Amino acid sequence: xxxxxxxxxxxxxxxxxxxxxxxxxxxxxxxxxxxxxxxxxxxxxxxxxxxxxxxxxxxxxxxxxxxxxxxxxxxxxxxxxxxxxxxxxxxxxxxxxxxxxxxxxxxxxxxxxxxxxxxxxxxxxxxxxxxxxxxxxxxxxxxxxxxxxxxxxx
Amino acid sequence: xxxxxxxxxxxxxxxxxxxxxxxxxxxxxxxxxxxxxxxxxxxxxxxxxxxxxxxxxxxxxxxxxxxxxxxxxxxxxxxxxxxxxxxxxxxxxxxxxxxxxxxxxxxxxxxxxxxxxxxxxxxxxxxxxxxxxxxxxxxxxxxxxxxxxxxxxx
DNA sequence: TATTGTTATACTCTATAACTATA
DNA sequence: TATAGTTATAGAGTATAACAATA
Numbered sequence: 001x002x003x004x005x006x007x008x009x010x011x012x013x014x015x016x017x018x019x020x021x022x023x024x025x026x027x028x029x030x031x032x033x034x035x036x037x038x039x040x041x042x043x044x045x046x047x048x049x050x051x052x053x054x055x056x057x058x059x060x061x062x063x064x065x066x067x068x069x070x071x072x073x074x075x076x077x078x079x080x081x082x083x084x085x086x087x088x089x090x091x092x093x094x095x096x097x098x099x100x101x102x103x104x105x106x107x108x109x110x111x112x113x114x115x116x117x118x119x120x121x122x123x124x125x126x127x128x129x130x131x132x133x134x135x136x137x138x139x140x141x142x143x144x145x146x147x148x149x150x151x152x153x154x
Numbered sequence: 155x156x157x158x159x160x161x162x163x164x165x166x167x168x169x170x171x172x173x174x175x176x177x178x179x180x181x182x183x184x185x186x187x188x189x190x191x192x193x194x195x196x197x198x199x200x201x202x203x204x205x206x207x208x209x210x211x212x213x214x215x216x217x218x219x220x221x222x223x224x225x226x227x228x229x230x231x232x233x234x235x236x237x238x239x240x241x242x243x244x245x246x247x248x249x250x251x252x253x254x255x256x257x258x259x260x261x262x263x264x265x266x267x268x269x270x271x272x273x274x275x276x277x278x279x280x281x282x283x284x285x286x287x288x289x290x291x292x293x294x295x296x297x298x299x300x301x302x303x304x305x306x307x308x
Numbered sequence: 309t310a311t312t313g314t315t316a317t318a319c320t321c322t323a324t325a326a327c328t329a330t331a
Numbered sequence: 332t333a334t335a336g337t338t339a340t341a342g343a344g345t346a347t348a349a350c351a352a353t354a
Contacts, residue, residue, distance in 0.1 A: 007219045009305045010204040012269070017288065018182040018276050020295035023222075025179015027302050028172040050164040060313065066161045068177075070346070075314055097312040097353045115166070122172050128301035129294065134171065137294045140287055141174035147282035148181050151163045214336065224323070229337055251330045251335040 031121050039117045044069070044077050045086075046114040052087065052103040053111060059098045066151065086110050185275050193271045198223070198231050199240075200268040206241065206257040207265060213252050220305065240264050 013019045032043050047067050052058060058066075064074040078101065081087040086107035092098035103111070126134050145152035167173045186197045201221050206212060212220075218228040232255065235241040240261035246252035257265070280288050299306035 007216055007305060008307070009220055009222075010201070010208050011308075012204045012207070013201060014296065014299070014306060014308075015292070016272065016276055017292045017295060018186065018272075018279050020292070020299055021175065021182040022179045022186070023306070024295060024299055024302070025176045025182070028175040028179070032172060032176070047164070047167060050166045053166070054164050061311090062161055066163055068163075071312080072314070072316095072347090073345080095312085095354070099313070118170065118172075122170055125172050125302075126298070128298060133294055133297075136290060137298075138169070138171045138174070140283065140291045140294075141171060141178060142168060143287075144280070144282060144291075145168070145174055145178055148178070148279075151161060152168060152177070153162070154165075154168075215334090225335080226324090226337070226339095227322080249331070249335085253336070 028121075028125060031125055032118070035117050035121045036114070039114065041110075041114055041117070043118075045081055046111070046118060048074075048077055048081065049086065049103060049107055049111040049114065052101065052107070058101055059092070060101060063101060068151070081107070084110075182275075182279060185279060186272070189271050189275045190268070193268065195264075195268055195271070197272075199235055200265070200272060202228075202231055202235065203240065203257060203261055203265040203268065206255065206261070212255055213246070214255060217255060222305070235261070238264075 036042050036046065048063060051063050051066055060074055060078065061071060063069075064071045069077075078087060078089065082089055084106075086104060088102050088104060089099045090102075092100050126137075129137065142152070142154075146154070190196050190200065202217060205217050205220055214228055214232065215225060217223075218225045223231075232241060232243065236243055238260075240258060242256050242258060243253045244256070246254050280291075283291065296306070296308075300308070
């Protein structure tokens with residue numbers, strides 16, 4: 001019988017935290033895309049709705065900046081959310097160049113649904129860790145993120 | 155004086171470990187690309203050289219699989235490394251479809267250089283963590299990665 | 309002249325498929 | 332017929348630039 005040799009990634013790479021971050025980031029992204037796709041949505045629309053829940057006075061520029069999305073990319077996202085009745089765009093009377101974006105009741109309902117999708121991804125991805133390990137990991141990642149970008153600070 | 159409001163990513167996302175993994179993975183990738191670019195190389199060629207150091211009997215298929223690269227993508231990488239005299243491709247006499255790939259002395263020298271580049275990325279990226287925190291993080295990420303893909307196991 | 313939202317364009321990756329030579 | 336390496340093609344995703352309206 002031929003025993004197929006197990007192909008491994010080099011130890012040198014596996015011992016590098018940045019390598020692991022890159023690979024795990026990719027895995028997390030793939031899982032997220034898949035899960036939201038099955039729910040007929042995207043991680044992007046979930047993120048936008050999550051921003052809107054924390055304050056309705058947002059304008060498009062601040063929404064894009066808070067998520068590190070390009071402003072031109074946000075346009076298409078909002079178009080779709082508006083078409084589905086999940087958000088509203090209104091001209092700001094004080095500055096008619098601006099749009100004030102707010103979430104509708106339907107949007108809040110959709111957010112709850114997408115939040116559940118996202119939570120299930122987290123649960124599955126980190127199932128191998130104990131509750132205490134996950135807590136530690138979350139804290140370390142948060143500390144790291146905050147150090148890289150002020151947007152990620154508490 | 156106008157105090158510009160600090161734009162933050164929603165707490166809901168910052169508390170999600172998978173979201174943090176995705177963002178930190180992207181940051182790690184960007185830093186890596188930048189650092190290798192300045193050194194006139196890529197993270198891909200570093201990874202290939204790192205594989206070759208762990209065993210010279212590798213064939214192209216096993217190299218690609220161990221790094222999760224597409225086999226067709228590996229071709230161009232090897233072309234460049236071969237042109238620069240860092241690796242050698244030889245037909246396997248036992249199966250003339252195969253190429254046996256091995257690293258040259260120049261390749262080993264280049265690997266040492268790229269290893270230093272990669273280490274400096276790690277150092278800078280994780281500078282905010284204590285040695286103990288970094289060790290904990292590395293262990294948790296390794297455990298997580300191993301659970302997702304057998305290639306990442308020890 | 310600068311900025312907001314928008315539209316259009318270009319470019320980089322990646323994924324797939326097709327091809328050759330060997331088995 | 333199947334596989335290793337190679338080449339070519341197509342699609343998705345992203346980044347950049349141009350544009351109209353308003354300040």
